[in-house]
Amino acid sequence: MISANNPEHKSWLEVPENSDFPIQNIPFGIISTEGDTKRVATRIGDQVIDLKVLFDLGYLADLHFGLEDFDTDTLNNMMRKGKEGTRNLRNRIAELFEEKNHEIRQNDNHLKQALIPVADVTMEMPIEIGDYTDFYSSKEHATNVGTMFRDPDNALLPNWLWIPVGYHGRSSSVIVSGVPVHRPKGQTKPSEDEDPVFGPCRLLDFELEMAFVTYDGKPMGDSISTREAEDFIFGMVLFNDWSARDIQKWEYVPLGPFLAKNFASSISPWIVTLDALEPYKVESPEQEPKVLPYLEFDGKKSYDINLEVYIKPDNGNENKVCSSNFKYMYWTMAQQLAHHTVNGCNVRRGDLMGSGTISGPTEDSYGSMLELSWKGTKPLKMDDGSERKFIQDNDTVIMRGYSESNGVRIGFGEVSTKVLPAK
Amino acid sequence: MISANNPEHKSWLEVPENSDFPIQNIPFGIISTEGDTKRVATRIGDQVIDLKVLFDLGYLADLHFGLEDFDTDTLNNMMRKGKEGTRNLRNRIAELFEEKNHEIRQNDNHLKQALIPVADVTMEMPIEIGDYTDFYSSKEHATNVGTMFRDPDNALLPNWLWIPVGYHGRSSSVIVSGVPVHRPKGQTKPSEDEDPVFGPCRLLDFELEMAFVTYDGKPMGDSISTREAEDFIFGMVLFNDWSARDIQKWEYVPLGPFLAKNFASSISPWIVTLDALEPYKVESPEQEPKVLPYLEFDGKKSYDINLEVYIKPDNGNENKVCSSNFKYMYWTMAQQLAHHTVNGCNVRRGDLMGSGTISGPTEDSYGSMLELSWKGTKPLKMDDGSERKFIQDNDTVIMRGYSESNGVRIGFGEVSTKVLPAK
Numbered sequence: 001m002i003s004a005n006n007p008e009h010k011s012w013l014e015v016p017e018n019s020d021f022p023i024q025n026i027p028f029g030i031i032s033t034e035g036d037t038k039r040v041a042t043r044i045g046d047q048v049i050d051l052k053v054l055f056d057l058g059y060l061a062d063l064h065f066g067l068e069d070f071d072t073d074t075l076n077n078m079m080r081k082g083k084e085g086t087r088n089l090r091n092r093i094a095e096l097f098e099e100k101n102h103e104i105r106q107n108d109n110h111l112k113q114a115l116i117p118v119a120d121v122t123m124e125m126p127i128e129i130g131d132y133t134d135f136y137s138s139k140e141h142a143t144n145v146g147t148m149f150r151d152p153d154n155a156l157l158p159n160w161l162w163i164p165v166g167y168h169g170r171s172s173s174v175i176v177s178g179v180p181v182h183r184p185k186g187q188t189k190p191s192e193d194e195d196p197v198f199g200p201c202r203l204l205d206f207e208l209e210m211a212f213v214t215y216d217g218k219p220m221g222d223s224i225s226t227r228e229a230e231d232f233i234f235g236m237v238l239f240n241d242w243s244a245r246d247i248q249k250w251e252y253v254p255l256g257p258f259l260a261k262n263f264a265s266s267i268s269p270w271i272v273t274l275d276a277l278e279p280y281k282v283e284s285p286e287q288e289p290k291v292l293p294y295l296e297f298d299g300k301k302s303y304d305i306n307l308e309v310y311i312k313p314d315n316g317n318e319n320k321v322c323s324s325n326f327k328y329m330y331w332t333m334a335q336q337l338a339h340h341t342v343n344g345c346n347v348r349r350g351d352l353m354g355s356g357t358i359s360g361p362t363e364d365s366y367g368s369m370l371e372l373s374w375k376g377t378k379p380l381k382m383d384d385g386s387e388r389k390f391i392q393d394n395d396t397v398i399m400r401g402y403s404e405s406n407g408v409r410i411g412f413g414e415v416s417t418k419v420l421p422a423k
Numbered sequence: 424m425i426s427a428n429n430p431e432h433k434s435w436l437e438v439p440e441n442s443d444f445p446i447q448n449i450p451f452g453i454i455s456t457e458g459d460t461k462r463v464a465t466r467i468g469d470q471v472i473d474l475k476v477l478f479d480l481g482y483l484a485d486l487h488f489g490l491e492d493f494d495t496d497t498l499n500n501m502m503r504k505g506k507e508g509t510r511n512l513r514n515r516i517a518e519l520f521e522e523k524n525h526e527i528r529q530n531d532n533h534l535k536q537a538l539i540p541v542a543d544v545t546m547e548m549p550i551e552i553g554d555y556t557d558f559y560s561s562k563e564h565a566t567n568v569g570t571m572f573r574d575p576d577n578a579l580l581p582n583w584l585w586i587p588v589g590y591h592g593r594s595s596s597v598i599v600s601g602v603p604v605h606r607p608k609g610q611t612k613p614s615e616d617e618d619p620v621f622g623p624c625r626l627l628d629f630e631l632e633m634a635f636v637t638y639d640g641k642p643m644g645d646s647i648s649t650r651e652a653e654d655f656i657f658g659m660v661l662f663n664d665w666s667a668r669d670i671q672k673w674e675y676v677p678l679g680p681f682l683a684k685n686f687a688s689s690i691s692p693w694i695v696t697l698d699a700l701e702p703y704k705v706e707s708p709e710q711e712p713k714v715l716p717y718l719e720f721d722g723k724k725s726y727d728i729n730l731e732v733y734i735k736p737d738n739g740n741e742n743k744v745c746s747s748n749f750k751y752m753y754w755t756m757a758q759q760l761a762h763h764t765v766n767g768c769n770v771r772r773g774d775l776m777g778s779g780t781i782s783g784p785t786e787d788s789y790g791s792m793l794e795l796s797w798k799g800t801k802p803l804k805m806d807d808g809s810e811r812k813f814i815q816d817n818d819t820v821i822m823r824g825y826s827e828s829n830g831v832r833i834g835f836g837e838v839s840t841k842v843l844p845a846k
Contacts, residue, residue, distance in 0.1 A: 167678035168591040184766035255590035256679025263766040343607035343686040
């Protein structure tokens with residue numbers, strides 16, 4: 001079997017310039033089309049490839065998958081096969097669509113069944129999430145928040161450099177790109193001296209994050225080491241952790257964010273495998289003080305993934321407001337997963353783990369409006385002349401991400417979410 | 424159809440004195456027996472009643488259930504029928520086993536299939552939990568914690584009297600009574616001046632809680648009012664929210680408890696319906712200051728449920744360490760659910776919501792070792808002469824609960840969990 005990652009490979013399917021989906025990507029998602037049920041698919045260029053059809057036609061034989069792995073509402077079934085199973089599947093798909101391969105290329109009838117133009121497809125929520133955890137792993141973000149709300153001279157809390165701090169979030173309200181969000185309502189406290197009031201959130205924010213999806217973990221009581229961690233991670237998505245800053249400020253002491261976050265979190269629809277991202281591995285920031293042994297790791301565990309955020313006012317143009325990169329993350333995914341399970345907490349297939357807001361070192365690389373507008377003191381200008389301190393009703397927030405080297409670009413597509421007025 | 428709640432009713436099945444399971448209870452659970460698969464059951468006295476068998480034999484006809492509602496691993500399927508469906512089912516079971524009813528009583532062959540002595544049954548995890556939320560709704564508990572760790576004169580944080588404070592917990596590690604727990608390991612900070620260290624938790628604690636289980640909620644974006652809340656609550660269980668106090672202390676600022684809690688939470692196996700608890704409704708504590716309108720409610724929304732905690736040393740006797748009552752809760756379940764959804768957060772069938780530690784006004788009614796031993800300064804004496812500041816390896820912690828009036832006792836059985844040494 002060939003390796004999907006060979007940068008020399010080309011597909012006989014057309015791949016537009018700067019496409020996120022060359023033959024080296026082969027992400028997985030759930031699609032629906034008019035009049036047909038949900039099923040598993042991948043994408044090359046602007047063609048969606050229906051894996052249920054490929055399976056039915058016999059092209060995925062000998063890979064130990066069954067129809068129930070592709071004719072299904074979520075990717076959870078196929079993820080039972082673990083890293084080796086999904087790796088073999090991805091390599092087989094790359095083989096089928098590689099330019100020298102004629103197995104399916106010559107069969108017009110089969111192609112007609114298996115290929116669907118991306119414009120004719122609705123992308124669905126790709127996984128059934130068991131538990132969703134959100135980390136807080138960007139040092140720049142934690143420093144910015146600490147500077148704004150606590151003490152610029154002691155911006156990081158004492159535990160931050162020792163622990164990949166995280167908390168549990170809400171899985172029921174994780175939605176896929178394209179699903180709109182209503183501005184949440186809740187309690188806020190207008191000032192120190194006033195009683196709290198109830199009403200629509202006034203400080204609605206995005207958080208630029210990425211998230212990873214797990215395979216089956218170990219039984220309760222066991223831990224996953226940093227060395228093992230990548231074997232338990234299926235892939236990654238773009239993640240917008242919607243945040244109501246005014247609700248958060250009043251509610252979050254002492255048990256953390258709750259209603260400020262759990263009204264919605266948005267993910268991009270294609271899960272890009274860690275295998276596809278392998279060529280883009282980079283060092284993560286040096287960690288000082290030295291971490292405890294269970295958090296130590298060898299080699300490169302981060303990824304060079306360019307991240308961008310755009311705000312699109314109603315009927316307006318996209319305005320880029322942030323350019324960041326996943327490589328800025330202080331804590332790696334391997335450390336996050338090792339920490340999460342070091343107490344015996346069990347991870348299940350389909351769990352989602354967010355990175356926390358990914359802010360970079362420069363002012364244009366901050367991953368939230370809170371930081372970009374510095375608590376509203378520096379409004380951002382849109383090209384229509386309007387200003388944004390936070391997100392307004394009918395704004396659409398779009399996040400995009402991609403890795404690029406040796407002429408190959410592996411992208412995530414986008415997560416795009418429109419904010420509707422409070423109900 | 425009769426009402427299961429009639430205190431005059433007796434069952435023709437024997438109900439031992441002080442049993443938690445008279446004919447007025449009719450809780451729901453998932454059982455397994457040797458060589459047979461999991462299925463839905465209820466219990467009267469010391470007899471478990473196999474509802475799959477009752478359905479197969481036609482005794483549950485006309486109730487709009489199907490075999491898939493009873494021949495299944497969890498109660499989630501039958502809960503699709505909502506409050507009316509499960510109420511009708513409970514009333515029908517009460518009718519069948521009421522002393523004047525001879526439908527099944529006269530059929531030895533059917534009885535042999537449907538009844539199983541409780542000793543021959545393994546109680547399984549009753550629900551597939553979507554999201555698990557834990558509240559912090561006992562004023563006495565919050566005051567005790569605030570007094571110990573912050574300021575006795577300002578023990579309650581400013582938001583506590585305005586918000587039923589809650590946070591998201593881990594659903595993957597919720598286990599049923601009888602499943603042991605390994606002492607968790609994690610980071611703790613021995614003192615202000617020392618670096619953190621890694622090792623087994625030294626301050627392992629229980630938290631005496633109850634939890635409720637939801638039916639299908641409303642779509643994302645909608646809210647459930649306090650008036651509607653009870654229609655969305657299926658029933659309640661005893662809940663032990665295991666807590667590693669030393670891990671918690673070091674990790675919880677600013678995003679709340681994480682590894683200190685997510686290694687395990689234990690529930691009792693029988694879900695007692697709100698319908699069964701209806702006769703035990705009581706007023707909850709007066710709320711001052713007056714809550715915001717979305718948290719107001721009419722009538723009695725709390726329940727008089729006696730709660731007890733026992734510690735059983737390895738090969739030792741049970742030592743009662745706490746007698747509390749659910750009625751002490753400051754915030755009601757209706758308020759918790761209304762708050763949880765006021766921002767549009769969607770609740771799903773099978774979600775679990777914990778009350779928070781239920782401490783009463785007296786020192787023997789505190790719901791955790793942290794409070795009972797007042798941070799370890801007042802060790803509790805066991806009858807074998809040993810002392811407990813926190814929970815030791817091989818201790819079993821047992822929680823029991825019941826309501827009682829008019830000679831009818833509706834109980835929850837118990838949640839019993841043994842603590843094994845760290846792995």
